[in-house]
Amino acid sequence: MLEFMEGSHAVAEIVKRCRPQVIAAYPITPQTHIVEDLAQMVANCELDAEYITVESEFSALSACLGASAAGSRVYSATTSQGLALMFEVCFNVAGMRQPIVMTIANRSLGAPLSIWNDQQDSISLRDSGWLQFYAEDNQEAVDLHMIAYKVCEDHDILLPAFVCFDGFILSHTYEPVALPGQEEVDAYLPAFTPYQRLDAEKPLSFGMYATPEYYTEFRYETDRALYRAKESFIKAGREFGEQFGRDYSALVEGYRLEDADTALVAMGSICGTAKDAIDEMRDAGKKVGLLKIRTYRPFPGPEIADALSGVSTVAVLDKNISLGGGGAVGTEVKAALYGSGAAVYDYIIALGGRDVRKRDVAAVVDLAEKGKGDMFYGLRTEVL
C-alpha cells in the first residue's frame, strides 16, 4: 500500500522497522528530519533502541563503532561537513569490519558553505571501505536500507554501508512510498548475529596495531570483502524482489539502452529527470539510454562495460569533482570502458544544488555527440 510522506520520514520509518539497537547521530541539514523522527520514536517507546546524544559527528560514529563491536545492530545518519568530521572513524569502522548502516542525505562540502545537494560528501569517502548505495527515489531509499543491513551483516562480508539519497531533492520531497510492515521486515531481515563481539569472558581486540608484516593482508582481506559484496548484494536484492516485488538484483540498471548509440551514466535522483529527458529524445528519434549505477562501492566496472557494449558515446553526469582530476564517476567509467572503443565524456553538473532540467540532460547528450566533454556543464561565464 502506498503512503504519501516525506522522504526523511520514510527513511526513519524503515530504519525503525530494521530494529537498530543503538543509534548515535548529530543533527545537520538536510539529514535533520531523519534523526529527529528516530529520537522521537525512541522517546515514545515505539523503537526499543539506545539513542546516544553526542556533541559531534566524530563522537556519533565513535559511539556507533563501540556499540557495533559490542554486538549491536547500529544506525547513524549524516551529510556533508558531518561526514567529513567522521573521516577518521569511517576508516576505522570499515577496517574493524563493523556492519554499521548510515544514511547519507547527500550535500555539497564547503568552502564556500552550501547546504544544497550534490554527492561530494559520500564520494569523498569512496576509499574508506564502506559500501555505497545510491537511491533514485524515496522508494529505493527505503528498500536499500533493508538490503544494506542484509549485505553488511552477511558473515562473508562484514562491512559498513552508506545508503545515499540526495539531500532536499529526496529527503525533503513528499511522494508515495510503500513501507513494508514490521512483520514483513522481520521476515526479510532476521535479528543481527554478530560474527564476533567484545565479551569480557572471551576478550578480543579490535583495531590493533598491524606491523608491516600484517597491514597489507588486512587491507587485502577488506578489499576482497568489498568485491564479495557484489554477489551478496545481488542475492539480497533478488530475495527482496521475491518478497516485495521490487527487484534490486542489479548493481547497474539500464533504461532504454537496447539499440542506444549514446548512453548517459548517473547515480541518484538525477536518473529520474534523465529518464524523462530520454523519453522525449527517443520520441524525437534519438537513440539514447541511461545506465544507473546503484552500487558505487563496490564499483561495478565489468557490469558497466557489459551494459554499455555496443554504445558508441557515453556521457557521465558527475555530481562531484575530484579537484584537479575530473569527476570521480567519470574517471572510473572511463577505466571500465578502456579498450571498448566508446568515446567517454564526463560532465560536472548539479553542484551545490543547481537545478537540472530535462533540457540540461538533452544538452549534455548533444555535447557528447559533438565530441565535447570533460567539462563543467552550464557554467555562468558572466560571473567568472
Next chain:
Amino acid sequence: MTAAELIAFAAFEGGAYAQAFPAFGVERRGAPVQAFVRFSDAKIRLRSQVYEPDYIIVQDPTLIGDVDVFMGMKAGGIAIVNTEKPDFEASVPEGVKVYAIDATTIALEELGVPITNTTLMGAFAAATGEIQLEPLEHALRNRFSGSMADKNVRAAERAYNLIGGAV
C-alpha cells in the same frame, strides 16, 4: 510548503500520483519562499523545479510587483491570489484566469490566525477541479486533529464555496 504538501496529499488521496517539495533553503515565515507540486496518473520521476506551472497560488500579495509570480504561465493557466484588493495591478499573461480571494480574512475568522494554507487549498480545489472536496477534507483531518481539524475544514470549505460560485 504546508500548502504544497496538503494539496499533493489530497491529490494522492484522490487517486493521483503526487510530488511536493520546497524550493530548498531559506524556509522561514515572512521570507519569500516557493514550493512545488506535481500530480499525474503515472509515477513522477522528474525532479527539477516547476518552471511552467499550470496553476499558481500566491499566498502573499505584497510579492506581486517585486517578483514575477506569473512567470512561465501559459494560456489556460489558473492563478489563485490571496488579496484584500481584487483589483490589484499585475501583468497577467494572456489567457491566464485569476481568482482573487481574501484568504487572510477567512483564516482570521475561522482559525484566529492569518495562516492561509488551508483556505487557499479550498480555493485551489474549486478553481481547478483537480481536487475533490472529500479527499481535501481527508487531507486536512489527517494533518490536524480535533477542533483544529474542524476549523481548517470550515476555512477550506468557505473558500471552496466562494470560488465555486465564481467558477
